[in-house]
Amino acid sequence: MSFRSFALSALALSAAAAAQAQSSYNLYGVIDLSLGSMQLSGLSTSADNKRTTKVEPNAMTTSFIGLKGLEDLGGGMKAGFVLESFLRPDTGAQGRFDNDRFWGRAANVFLDSGYGKLTIGRQGNLLFGQVASFNPFGGAFGLSPAVRLTFGRWGNDRGDSGWANAVTYNTPKFGGASFAVSWQPGEDPDKGERSSYAVSGSYVAGPFAVGGAWQTLGAAEPPKGDFLEGQRQTFGLLSSSYDFGVAKLFAQYGKISNSGFSTTARIDTKLYQLGASVPLSSAGKLLVSYGQSSEKPVEGGTTPKTKHTIVSVGYDHLLSKRTDVYAVVMHDKEKLANFRSGTSYVLGLRHAF
Numbered sequence: 001m002s003f004r005s006f007a008l009s010a011l012a013l014s015a016a017a018a019a020q021a022q023s024s025y026n027l028y029g030v031i032d033l034s035l036g037s038m039q040l041s042g043l044s045t046s047a048d049n050k051r052t053t054k055v056e057p058n059a060m061t062t063s064f065i066g067l068k069g070l071e072d073l074g075g076g077m078k079a080g081f082v083l084e085s086f087l088r089p090d091t092g093a094q095g096r097f098d099n100d101r102f103w104g105r106a107a108n109v110f111l112d113s114g115y116g117k118l119t120i121g122r123q124g125n126l127l128f129g130q131v132a133s134f135n136p137f138g139g140a141f142g143l144s145p146a147v148r149l150t151f152g153r154w155g156n157d158r159g160d161s162g163w164a165n166a167v168t169y170n171t172p173k174f175g176g177a178s179f180a181v182s183w184q185p186g187e188d189p190d191k192g193e194r195s196s197y198a199v200s201g202s203y204v205a206g207p208f209a210v211g212g213a214w215q216t217l218g219a220a221e222p223p224k225g226d227f228l229e230g231q232r233q234t235f236g237l238l239s240s241s242y243d244f245g246v247a248k249l250f251a252q253y254g255k256i257s258n259s260g261f262s263t264t265a266r267i268d269t270k271l272y273q274l275g276a277s278v279p280l281s282s283a284g285k286l287l288v289s290y291g292q293s294s295e296k297p298v299e300g301g302t303t304p305k306t307k308h309t310i311v312s313v314g315y316d317h318l319l320s321k322r323t324d325v326y327a328v329v330m331h332d333k334e335k336l337a338n339f340r341s342g343t344s345y346v347l348g349l350r351h352a353f
Helices: 003-020 126-133
Strands: 023-038 052-057 064-074 077-088 106-113 116-124 162-170 177-184 196-205 208-217 232-243 248-259 267-279 284-297 306-318 323-334 342-352
Touching (some): 126 208, 126 232
Antiparallel strands (some): 162 177, 196 208, 208 232, 267 284, 284 306, 323 342
16 A cells, blocks of 8 residues: 555545534523412412513423534444533522422433434423423423423423433434333432333424323432332323414313322322414414313312413514513313413523534
8 A cells, every 4th residue: 555545545534523522512491581460260269370570481392501522433423422511591590499409400311313313311201291392381481281280380280391310211202103102210329219101203294293202200300209108190281283374273182190199289280281372473473372171079178170371472582583572362271160261471581503
């Protein structure tokens, strides 16, 4: 082999090695702040039902800052990490609530290839991903009826929008179909808290999409109380959407069941959500969502039969690809003796970077 050929071969090998070792790192996040006149359902004497004007964070998106990296390992294989921290920009406080873990949104590493993606660490809950994907307000803990009645303030889910100590496998896409399975060990030597499992799947064909998810919890996530031995909760959800162009329609139905809990928590919850996103211009869209949950005590339960209804109507307007303003009216009603309904008015600004 001539020196010239050797040099060319060495250069080619160096270029290939450099390509394999290519890495990328990104700093990103979302800041969401709003001004609102808030009134929720509750007793007339309760703080919930008393109207309060406040600057609030995270009405449409829970604000966070993130760092992620990706390395090309060659042969179609990639490795990466994600670190994401929630924050409350109205006060500058860390986390969604006091004592929230710092990397509460995500803290994981993953391998990704043509055979799928394997993720280890704290990561998004598969069922919450389905809740957020099939309603016009997305993952809005402040304003989405679907979120508020499942993982939010009025929800009976004992998990969290993220799972710690989790291992998740996402399949590649098969046509328009994809699936995922997640496992969270209880990590309790006394076996009070047990493992949790979740599965999800979705299928997209043009304007039509359908999804389903199911989870069984053997352990709770802070700030919700720990499970005791023999306690378990299951949650199943079916969702669908269809984009007609002039409007995108959403529908969801779910059921939460508890076993092994005290008499006050011995309930089943059925819920559904109907919604629409209607483009009014190239930059603005009308958002409408109706959600209802029905709580029914099972044998030995003492919680009264309850029906909770939330209706949100809003307008979201893009100022740019990364900044939008929104205005939302939310009516909140719980059908219990001496409970009064409440209506909240929210005006917000959201910026992604």
